[in-house]
Amino acid sequence: MEKKGSEPPVITEKNKRRAPGEINLSSLASRRLLRTWQVAARFAFAVLACVTPLASQVREIRGQVVDANTGQPLEKVLIRNYRGEGRTETDALGRFRIEVSPEAELLFSSVGYRPYRLPLSAEENQEFEIRLVPDTLRTSQKLDVYAGPFALEPAAAGNALSLAGTELRNLSSVLAEDPLRAVQALPGVNANDDFQSQLSLRGAGFQRIGVYVDGLLLHSPYHTAQGDPSNPSLTVLSSDLMESVVLFPSAPPPQLSDRTAAAVDLRLRDGDRKKVSARGAVSASNASVSLEGPLGRQERASWLLSARKSYLQYLIRSTTDEPGLVFGFGDVQARLSYDWTPRHTGRLTIIHGRSGLDRRGAENRVGLNGLFDTDYDFTVAQASSRWFPLSGLSLQNSFAWMRESHLNRNRNYDPLSGGQYGEWVYNGDHFWQWKEQSTLFFGATLRRLRDYGFLDRHNASPPFVVHLDQWRGVGFRSGAHLFQQVTLWSGKLQLRAGGRYDHHDSNRIHSWSPMSSVSLTLSNRTALSLNWGINVQYPELSQSYSRFGRRTLLPERSNAVNFALEHRFEERTRVRFELYQRLDRDLIWRPDFEARIRNGRIYLGNLFAPYANVVRGYARGAQLFVQRRTSNGLAGWVSYAWGTSLYRDGFSGVSFRSDFDQRHTINVFGSYRLRPTINVSSRWFYGSGFPARGYLRGGSLSQVFLASSRNELRMPAYHRLDVRANKTFVKNGWHVTLFAEILNLYRRRNLRFDELLGVQPQTGLARLAVDPMLPFLPSAGLAVEF
Numbered sequence: 001m002e003k004k005g006s007e008p009p010v011i012t013e014k015n016k017r018r019a020p021g022e023i024n025l026s027s028l029a030s031r032r033l034l035r036t037w038q039v040a041a042r043f044a045f046a047v048l049a050c051v052t053p054l055a056s057q058v059r060e061i062r063g064q065v066v067d068a069n070t071g072q073p074l075e076k077v078l079i080r081n082y083r084g085e086g087r088t089e090t091d092a093l094g095r096f097r098i099e100v101s102p103e104a105e106l107l108f109s110s111v112g113y114r115p116y117r118l119p120l121s122a123e124e125n126q127e128f129e130i131r132l133v134p135d136t137l138r139t140s141q142k143l144d145v146y147a148g149p150f151a152l153e154p155a156a157a158g159n160a161l162s163l164a165g166t167e168l169r170n171l172s173s174v175l176a177e178d179p180l181r182a183v184q185a186l187p188g189v190n191a192n193d194d195f196q197s198q199l200s201l202r203g204a205g206f207q208r209i210g211v212y213v214d215g216l217l218l219h220s221p222y223h224t225a226q227g228d229p230s231n232p233s234l235t236v237l238s239s240d241l242m243e244s245v246v247l248f249p250s251a252p253p254p255q256l257s258d259r260t261a262a263a264v265d266l267r268l269r270d271g272d273r274k275k276v277s278a279r280g281a282v283s284a285s286n287a288s289v290s291l292e293g294p295l296g297r298q299e300r301a302s303w304l305l306s307a308r309k310s311y312l313q314y315l316i317r318s319t320t321d322e323p324g325l326v327f328g329f330g331d332v333q334a335r336l337s338y339d340w341t342p343r344h345t346g347r348l349t350i351i352h353g354r355s356g357l358d359r360r361g362a363e364n365r366v367g368l369n370g371l372f373d374t375d376y377d378f379t380v381a382q383a384s385s386r387w388f389p390l391s392g393l394s395l396q397n398s399f400a401w402m403r404e405s406h407l408n409r410n411r412n413y414d415p416l417s418g419g420q421y422g423e424w425v426y427n428g429d430h431f432w433q434w435k436e437q438s439t440l441f442f443g444a445t446l447r448r449l450r451d452y453g454f455l456d457r458h459n460a461s462p463p464f465v466v467h468l469d470q471w472r473g474v475g476f477r478s479g480a481h482l483f484q485q486v487t488l489w490s491g492k493l494q495l496r497a498g499g500r501y502d503h504h505d506s507n508r509i510h511s512w513s514p515m516s517s518v519s520l521t522l523s524n525r526t527a528l529s530l531n532w533g534i535n536v537q538y539p540e541l542s543q544s545y546s547r548f549g550r551r552t553l554l555p556e557r558s559n560a561v562n563f564a565l566e567h568r569f570e571e572r573t574r575v576r577f578e579l580y581q582r583l584d585r586d587l588i589w590r591p592d593f594e595a596r597i598r599n600g601r602i603y604l605g606n607l608f609a610p611y612a613n614v615v616r617g618y619a620r621g622a623q624l625f626v627q628r629r630t631s632n633g634l635a636g637w638v639s640y641a642w643g644t645s646l647y648r649d650g651f652s653g654v655s656f657r658s659d660f661d662q663r664h665t666i667n668v669f670g671s672y673r674l675r676p677t678i679n680v681s682s683r684w685f686y687g688s689g690f691p692a693r694g695y696l697r698g699g700s701l702s703q704v705f706l707a708s709s710r711n712e713l714r715m716p717a718y719h720r721l722d723v724r725a726n727k728t729f730v731k732n733g734w735h736v737t738l739f740a741e742i743l744n745l746y747r748r749r750n751l752r753f754d755e756l757l758g759v760q761p762q763t764g765l766a767r768l769a770v771d772p773m774l775p776f777l778p779s780a781g782l783a784v785e786f
Helices: 025-057 165-171 179-183 312-319
Strands: 059-067 078-081 087-089 095-100 105-109 116-119 127-132 161-163 209-213 242-248 262-268 277-282 286-295 301-310 327-341 344-358 373-390 393-409 415-435 438-459 464-488 493-504 509-521 526-537 556-570 573-589 596-598 601-603 612-628 634-649 655-657 664-675 678-687 696-700 703-706 718-731 734-743 751-759 765-772 777-785
Touching: 078 095, 087 095, 105 718, 116 127, 161 165, 161 179, 165 179, 165 242, 165 664, 165 678, 179 242, 179 262, 286 327, 573 634
Parallel strands: 059 127, 209 262
Antiparallel strands: 059 095, 078 087, 078 105, 105 116, 161 242, 242 262, 277 286, 277 777, 286 301, 301 327, 327 344, 344 373, 373 393, 393 415, 415 438, 438 464, 464 493, 493 509, 509 526, 526 556, 556 573, 573 612, 596 601, 612 634, 634 655, 634 664, 664 678, 678 718, 696 703, 703 765, 718 734, 734 777, 751 765
16 A cells, blocks of 8 residues: 555656556557658658759849840840740830749840840859841941941931841842842832832933942942843842942932942941851742851951852743743852951952843744843952051052953844953042041042943844944043041031042043032931032943944033931931932933934934933932831831933934933831731832833823824833731741742732834834733742851
8 A cells, every 4th residue: 555645656668567468559659650750851851952942043034135236125026045944025125034044045036136045154144235136237346336227327418328137138029139129119219110120210220320339339230131221130249248238319429439320339248257157048039048157266357158049040941831031140249357457457359140041942932133042240359458547547448350241142142242341440438537526538449441342233134244333442540539527516517528530541531520518407306418519420431432432422420419307206217308409411322313203204213323422401309208217116118209300412402301200209118026036018119100212102002103202101100019028936046037028919010111112114103112010929938047
């Protein structure tokens, strides 16, 4: 028995006794529960050990995407993680935000721009500025300075117009890929001929409009059957090589010499200095490939090679038994650029093209003097240098060699016409900013020319050949320009005055061509400019040394003035109003060449009529356009131009409208990026009809007679709507663009006047060659870059 008042014993694990065979259930359950919690804890710690580092390493990347050329923020740019999950687009301000892992690689892509990859590491900043390069340019060390949307247009030349980037690519046409086709869409430019790349504007034809490549005047840079200005044509240069195009529609600057009406300045780009890349494209008419990349590891040099070949002739031959008109072409362009020093850059450019007409299988449908087989070769090699020896002093020199040859044959492969043309050229274009607000521009041009050619006509019965014309001549043209530019009133007033001197040893005539311009900024958004200049164009050797010419032919002259008033609604939208007048004199003409009614009798013309400086006249008009140049939203322009041009033949006393007189011209272009990878564009053009060249009259083109007045009969009005869409895919380093285009969407039947085929001597009834132009024509293409 327990003693009264004593404490009960404390039972512990040590002194606790179990009966034999007894099991302690509560102790076993506790141990199992403890083990379960231990396993769960270990699993939770393992999960946290895996998840917590990942959660802590996922970070947010922010930044802005801008156009590398203009600095404009880009919206609708697609950004995705190239190595994992994550995808977003930029907003209206070009801003973006995306969550990625530390070792991610971001890919930035948008239609019309080159893709850009951004590898990330854990140590890098989390906010970036990305500069996307337009796909018509390439990356280099010179894209760090942003320019405005209209910076390509010289401020002193208030009437200049420019093309670059997406505009240039979309307007070049899927069918042709021709930079001069893009120029035809600019405000005020006439584009009434679907088949020709040559330009006409403000009453002047392409013979008076200069095409310059990096300041070098090209003689005939067209794939065409040479010898007939009405033949279809395509520019030798590919739009893939173009960095920019600037059009001077009136009073060209003195650096661009030997043309009197207008000038187109084409600037070629350099190759990519960052990496080797390639681009291949196929379209409805041709295939092209371009390769480029750096030389060395210091990014001081680059190379560029581009080639283009048509295959339309093969398609025609394989799909029809009567090929009719089959025209093929091919060209190659190459450029090497090297920085001798940070202040001295040298370039070597080579352009070669070959084209020809082959009408085999159509012998029975081609006349004895019709073109049956043609060949044309064109080559230009240019070495140039730009050096900044001192601050404010730029010396730019170039040496070039040019060669052209052509031969046209009839169905019997007898020569119809042919020739060879060549030039050695030196161009110097320098400037010296000798004061902060004063810049002196100066330079010189030396050209050694040679030209040989002939023109024959064949008679069937009895068979004989008439040697209509033949020429062979050599000439030396020299010239220099000098003008001073002064900026006053904190940049609000800019004055330019100077001119150029020219001389040709064929006619030994010295020419002085003064020029001046005033540009005044009226407010932050409004400016006016007034440009005046005299321009001179010497006769071609084929005219001076022709059987119908003489070495004493005078140079043609123009006296042009252009007034422009421009207002900016904001940085990227402007409206411009222009007035212009151009007085022309001493234009070279063959007064008695054309058939007509003279003194009430039918005169059939004189094939041996001589050249003479007998035509003078004027072109005047007005132009208004609104333009928005932006990488976001709707871009493009709407323009209307009114013009008139009247000339007088001093030999016959006949007054007539210019062959390119167009009273009303409307150009509309629009481009819009629907999504990061889709861009759509459209172009509409309207032009009142050109005159049917010659002394013709009639109520319609079906019944036309000779007349006593010239250029009274006009062709019907021309208008056409084209639409285009581009779709871009970017994957695994490949940049693929699909493009589709429809020309003449609403099936307008436009006509072009070719020539006067013949006249009935008794009645004066004229037979005209009038050709229909492009029908409803869909086409598509594919471009691949990597």
